[in-house]
Amino acid sequence: xxxxxxxxxxxxxxxxxxxxxxxxxxxxxxxxxxxxxxxxxxxxxxxxxxxxxxxxxxxxxxxxxxxxxxxxxxxxxxxxxxxxxxxxxxxxxxxxxxxxxxxxxxxxxxxxxxxxxxxxxxxxxxxxxxxxxxxxxxxxxxxxxxxxxxxxxxxxxxxxxxxxxxxxxxxxxxxxxxxxxxxxxxxxxxxxxxxxxxxxxxxxxxxxxxxxxxxxxxxxxxxxxxxxxxxxxxxxxxxxxxxxxxxxxxxxxxxxxxxxxxxxxxxxxxxxxxxxxxxxxxxxxxxxxxxxxxxxxxxxxxxxxxxxxxxxxxxxxxxxxxxxxxxxxxxxxxxxxxxxxxxxxxxxxxxxxxxxxxxxxxxxxxxxxxxxxxxxxxxxxxxxxxxxxxxxxxxxxxxxxxxxxxxxxxxxxxxxxxxxxxxxxxxxxxxxxxxxxxxxxxxxxxxxxxxxxxxxxxxxxxxxxxxxxxxxxxxxxxxxxxxxxxxxxxxxxxxxxxxxxxxxxxxxxxxxxxxxxxxxxxxxxxxxxxxxxxxxxxxxxxxxxxxxxxxxxxxxxxxxxxxxxxxxxxxx
Amino acid sequence: xxxxxxxxxxxxxxxxxxxxxxxxxxxxxxxxxxxxxxxxxxxxxxxxxxxxxxxxxxxxxxxxxxxxxxxxxxxxxxxxxxxxxxxxxxxxxxxxxxxxxxxxxxxxxxxxxxxxxxxxxxxxxxxxxxxxxxxxxxxxxxxxxxxxxxxxxxxxxxxxxxxxxxxxxxxxxxxxxxxxxxxxxxxxxxxxxxxxxxxxxxxxxxxxxxxxxxxxxxxxxxxxxxxxxxxxxxxxxxxxxxxxxxxxxxxxxxxxxxxxxxxxxxxxxxxxxxxxxxxxxxxxxxxxxxxxxxxxxxxxxxxxxxxxxxxxxxxxxxxxxxxxxxxxxxxxxxxxxxxxxxxxxxxxxxxxxxxxxxxxxxxxxxxxxxxxxxxxxxxxxxxxxxx
Numbered sequence: 001x002x003x004x005x006x007x008x009x010x011x012x013x014x015x016x017x018x019x020x021x022x023x024x025x026x027x028x029x030x031x032x033x034x035x036x037x038x039x040x041x042x043x044x045x046x047x048x049x050x051x052x053x054x055x056x057x058x059x060x061x062x063x064x065x066x067x068x069x070x071x072x073x074x075x076x077x078x079x080x081x082x083x084x085x086x087x088x089x090x091x092x093x094x095x096x097x098x099x100x101x102x103x104x105x106x107x108x109x110x111x112x113x114x115x116x117x118x119x120x121x122x123x124x125x126x127x128x129x130x131x132x133x134x135x136x137x138x139x140x141x142x143x144x145x146x147x148x149x150x151x152x153x154x155x156x157x158x159x160x161x162x163x164x165x166x167x168x169x170x171x172x173x174x175x176x177x178x179x180x181x182x183x184x185x186x187x188x189x190x191x192x193x194x195x196x197x198x199x200x201x202x203x204x205x206x207x208x209x210x211x212x213x214x215x216x217x218x219x220x221x222x223x224x225x226x227x228x229x230x231x232x233x234x235x236x237x238x239x240x241x242x243x244x245x246x247x248x249x250x251x252x253x254x255x256x257x258x259x260x261x262x263x264x265x266x267x268x269x270x271x272x273x274x275x276x277x278x279x280x281x282x283x284x285x286x287x288x289x290x291x292x293x294x295x296x297x298x299x300x301x302x303x304x305x306x307x308x309x310x311x312x313x314x315x316x317x318x319x320x321x322x323x324x325x326x327x328x329x330x331x332x333x334x335x336x337x338x339x340x341x342x343x344x345x346x347x348x349x350x351x352x353x354x355x356x357x358x359x360x361x362x363x364x365x366x367x368x369x370x371x372x373x374x375x376x377x378x379x380x381x382x383x384x385x386x387x388x389x390x391x392x393x394x395x396x397x398x399x400x401x402x403x404x405x406x407x408x409x410x411x412x413x414x415x416x417x418x419x420x421x422x423x424x425x426x427x428x429x430x431x432x433x434x435x436x437x438x439x440x441x442x443x444x445x446x447x448x449x450x451x452x453x454x455x456x457x458x459x460x461x462x463x464x465x466x467x468x469x470x471x472x473x474x475x476x477x478x479x480x481x482x483x484x485x486x487x488x489x490x491x492x493x494x495x496x497x498x499x500x501x502x503x504x505x506x507x508x509x510x511x512x513x514x515x516x517x518x519x520x521x522x523x524x525x526x527x528x529x530x531x532x533x534x535x536x537x538x539x540x541x542x543x544x545x546x547x548x549x550x551x552x553x554x555x556x557x558x559x560x561x562x563x564x565x566x567x568x569x570x571x572x
Numbered sequence: 573x574x575x576x577x578x579x580x581x582x583x584x585x586x587x588x589x590x591x592x593x594x595x596x597x598x599x600x601x602x603x604x605x606x607x608x609x610x611x612x613x614x615x616x617x618x619x620x621x622x623x624x625x626x627x628x629x630x631x632x633x634x635x636x637x638x639x640x641x642x643x644x645x646x647x648x649x650x651x652x653x654x655x656x657x658x659x660x661x662x663x664x665x666x667x668x669x670x671x672x673x674x675x676x677x678x679x680x681x682x683x684x685x686x687x688x689x690x691x692x693x694x695x696x697x698x699x700x701x702x703x704x705x706x707x708x709x710x711x712x713x714x715x716x717x718x719x720x721x722x723x724x725x726x727x728x729x730x731x732x733x734x735x736x737x738x739x740x741x742x743x744x745x746x747x748x749x750x751x752x753x754x755x756x757x758x759x760x761x762x763x764x765x766x767x768x769x770x771x772x773x774x775x776x777x778x779x780x781x782x783x784x785x786x787x788x789x790x791x792x793x794x795x796x797x798x799x800x801x802x803x804x805x806x807x808x809x810x811x812x813x814x815x816x817x818x819x820x821x822x823x824x825x826x827x828x829x830x831x832x833x834x835x836x837x838x839x840x841x842x843x844x845x846x847x848x849x850x851x852x853x854x855x856x857x858x859x860x861x862x863x864x865x866x867x868x869x870x871x872x873x874x875x876x877x878x879x880x881x882x883x884x885x886x887x888x889x890x891x892x893x894x895x896x897x898x899x900x901x902x903x904x905x906x907x908x909x910x911x912x913x914x915x916x917x918x919x920x921x922x923x924x925x926x927x928x929x930x931x932x933x934x935x936x937x938x939x940x941x942x943x944x945x946x947x948x949x950x951x952x953x954x955x956x957x958x959x
Contacts, residue, residue, distance in 0.1 A: 218783075218784075218785070219785070228946060232946055304935065307920065310916060312886060312889075312890070312916075312917070312920075313886075313913040313916070313917075314912050314913040314915070314916030314917070314938060314942070315913070316942075355920075355923070361854055361890075362854050362855070363854070364853070364854050366854075367853050367854060371818075403785075403787065404784055404785050404786045404787055404788070404817065405786045405787065405816065405817045405818040406787070406817060406818035406819060407817075407818025407820075408818065424854075
């Protein structure tokens with residue numbers, strides 16, 4: 001691949017977030033819940049104590065427009081670059097017969113660093129928009145160090161450009177990303193041509209009209225119709241970043257628009273380890289796409305070859321959430337995909353060639369998810385044992401489901417699934433905490449370490465209700481090291497990077513992905529759990545940057561975050 | 573004579589087997605109707621006025637040929653009966669009753685196309701004969717000519733709005749046409765008109781199953797089972813609807829009872845094996861072994877069950893036993909060439925065997941069938957993977 005290997009024997013260009021430890025101490029002292037109180041709970045619901053009161057509105061109506069069920073994005077982002085992750089929440093919207101008594105607004109919660117958040121969406125200029133909102137994709141598309149945010153929806157998208165002063169400007173029209181008239185859903189930023197600028201892929205669901213939507217009923221009660229009722233779907237859109245704040249629609253020439261389908265989620269990751277970022281796109285009752293980067297600006301779909309397009313019965317599942325991580329320790333990205341009840345969520349293990357191995361059944365994921373309609377899903381090493389576990393949030397779309405079967409409920413439990421290291425999962429319901437004994441109608445799920453304590457927290461949207469912010473209480477029981485990559489030649493978010501840390505005889509591989517989960521964006525920092533053994537005094541990390549350069553950084557101290565900037569000038 | 577066939581066979585419930593199953597319901601139901609068709613015809617011939625008395629006349633009149641045909645039907649010689657009945661028709665070409673009887677014999681031979689032709693000729697001579705029209709509709713349904721069947725049933729119901737048998741058949745036609753809401757309404761009407769008909773409740777249950785009203789379906793099947801505990805198809809339907817409604821242990825208990833009560837019923841083995849596999853925890857080797865044994869039993873009882881071949885092939889594929897998978901799946905696709913999942917599994921099998929051309933052919937067949945499935949009508953979004 002002609003990659004330059006760049007190695008340095010001592011720590012280079014890292015900026016330790018030394019404040020992190022102080023912040024942690026402060027945080028624990030003021031959060032109102034002592035560590036002893038939560039000793040048996042892996043996660044605690046801290047929404048209320050954090051001051052998060054915003055409520056989602058989806059325009060639920062007797063017309064049962066399917067869009068009412070497919071929305072609700074959440075993002076962790078540090079919009080003001082103060083070192084603390086803030087939270088952006090995308091609201092749905094009104095429908096012709098689903099009106100809100102109050103304006104339907106997005107929320108931006110600024111992290112005050114003491115466990116509290118302050119709602120600043122109006123001040124920041126991201127609260128209002130005219131469209132029905134669905135998802136958020138955060139990315140620093142102009143490489144200025146401040147995250148920008150694309151909000152998808154119908155009938156238009158919004159691109160909130162970060163003004164670096166705590167405010168945003170809506171520039172979708174100027175940027176060429178408005179997508180007027182289209183029902184856009186999941187989106188992901190990634191640099192497919194390795195020019196150092198984030199490009200954008202946007203999923204579309206299908207034809208949308210509030211006036212002529214299909215109608216279904218159950219015992220006379222209006223219900224949401226199956227996806228097929230909305231036609232065969234719509235193509236993906238791929239936008240190439242021109243580097244001047246505008247984008248060129250390259251959907252056709254890139255080959256991503258070849259297949260129609262009801263797209264919902266996307267994750268961008270280098271599937272075949274060739275240094276070029278690929279795409280896994282989930283679709284609702286349409287075959288999924290595995291778009292392999294051909295390194296010439298085009299993509300080719302290998303989903304049939306990989307056997308991820310359909311389930312083993314040839315059924316195109318209701319593909320929704322998607323994420324990539326190494327679940328079996330072989331250093332390759334594997335995929336989880338959430339689906340409808342009775343379908344099982346899928347786990348595809350990447351053996352380094354096609355087809356992938358379908359581990360849905362042997363991993364226990366099938367058995368554990370049979371009754372669930374899964375939405376957001378994200379791998380996370382919640383206990384920092386070095387193995388990627390799985391968090392899934394769920395909720396049915398039709399309230400009347402409980403009239404027709406006893407094993408599926410409208411609101412559903414979140415699932416925290418512990419990975420035994422070999423890709424076999426176990427439900428942690430007994431110790432996960434009270435939020436995992438409560439049922440929600442959940443949608444978008446975002447993960448991020450909002451309190452900078454080295455364990456990954458999470459937030460998810462609930463339809464027609466307040467979101468849930470989950471604080472991780474156990475990650476610190478194990479050693480960890482956090483890495484924030486800053487691209488220079490590569491895109492500044494370093495999306496597409498691969499990071500490897502060796503702990504004893506274990507090799508931990510992580511990727512900075514684009515997209516992931518559903519409708520949501522995540523902390524770009526990577527936390528490596530170092531396990532129960534005493535942490536080594538220093539850690540080395542091997543980095544493969546998105547532009548292809550390889551680098552090894554030694555001497556990283558555990559128990560804190562390190563900011564590693566991509567070297568500009570080749571070998572040092 | 574003209575209206576002797578008005579004893580529409582569907583009322584002979586003891587002779588009827590309607591497999592009202594969730595999967596392949598249409599196919600199973602049609603096979604069962606054919607079984608019933610045969611019984612009904614035998615009953616019909618026995619009831620012919622003076623039937624047995626003229627069996628030995630050995631004359632060459634149409635009536636005598638018809639009588640000999642009746643005797644041959646009783647003896648199980650359908651080919652001979654057909655020949656005799658054709659003679660009768662040739663001698664008395666204007667006698668609609670003979671044409672109708674010929675149609676019944678052809679139907680017994682599972683030749684619905686030829687049967688329909690005879691019924692149509694009979695109707696041309698006697699257009700008001702509702703019984704013949706019902707039988708024509710039945711043949712058309714068996715052939716998948718759903719619109720034509722429906723048209724005939726509508727004519728019957730226009731003349732006799734309370735014709736419960738026509739309603740019941742219309743329910744099955746509508747289920748096959750995926751017009752489940754209409755099917756349920758019709759089946760409901762049939763159940764009200766024939767409250768003691770287990771079949772009416774079973775058709776209602778099937779419509780409810782297709783509409784994903786699983787708890788309702790389980791109740792309707794339970795009622796059908798009360799009315800006729802000797803109907804294996806109802807026992808299977810009840811077990812399946814219980815499983816779909818989330819009552820897994822009750823479902824499996826029903827299957828176990830069904831296995832004891834109907835040891836010769838292949839569908840109990842097939843569906844129980846399928847659902848045991850689907851419900852099994854990972855590495856539950858006991859459940860898997862039981863499933864395999866059940867599926868193999870199903871094939872011993874009825875080697876034409878594509879579903880059993882498919883499941884055994886799919887399991888072999890999962891276990892990496894590609895050759896065994898190929899054998900089962902090739903059998904399955906011969907039996908059910910319209911199943912997209914079988915073509916998909918064969919595509920995957922051939923790929924693993926390096927048979928790229930065969931794989932490409934199977935992939936193409938799969939994609940064509942999937943495209944057809946996309947054209948399905950709107951339905952409530954309750955269960956994933958529902959076609």
